[in-house]
Amino acid sequence: MNGLEYASPAALAWLGDAVYEIEVRNALVDLDAVHTDALHKKAVPFVCAKGQAIAIRELLDGLAEEEKAVVLRARNRKSSSQPRHADPVDYRWATGFEALFGYWKLRGDDERIASFAREAMRVIRDHMDEIQPKQLKETGKRILISHD
DSSP: OTTGGGSHHHHHHHHHHHHHHHHHHHHHHHTTTHHHHHHHHHHHHHHHHHHHHHHHHHHHGSSSSHHHHHHHHHHHSSSOOOSSSSSSHHHHHHHHHHHHHHHHHHHHHHHHHHHHHHHHHHHHHHHHHHHHHHHHHOOOOOOOOOOO
């Protein structure tokens, strides 16, 4: 693991949060949305704990053993705070998801970051009804992004 097996899971998740957010923003900026408020609303399902938890649970089996270890170590870490706007189980899985992006960033594996972000966004897009049911009922609109 290149010494990264001893990196703080919280620090990896903190870094990974920013790394993944940039991947999502890059994907959404391609949609030519003019207003930042519209871009923010489109990003929420992809960066919220529920969306990230769904993605990592679905993609976990395809990870290498060392990558799984990063996810599970971050997911299982003790936390002194509780999430305010997320289910605690989803929040823990999302922490593991974000730690994985931090791990890849510190390894310099930008290609893996980009490919996994695309896969995660595809999974999240496929589960949009579970992530944003209230918005769908109110507007009848779905947020779609394509990287195919």
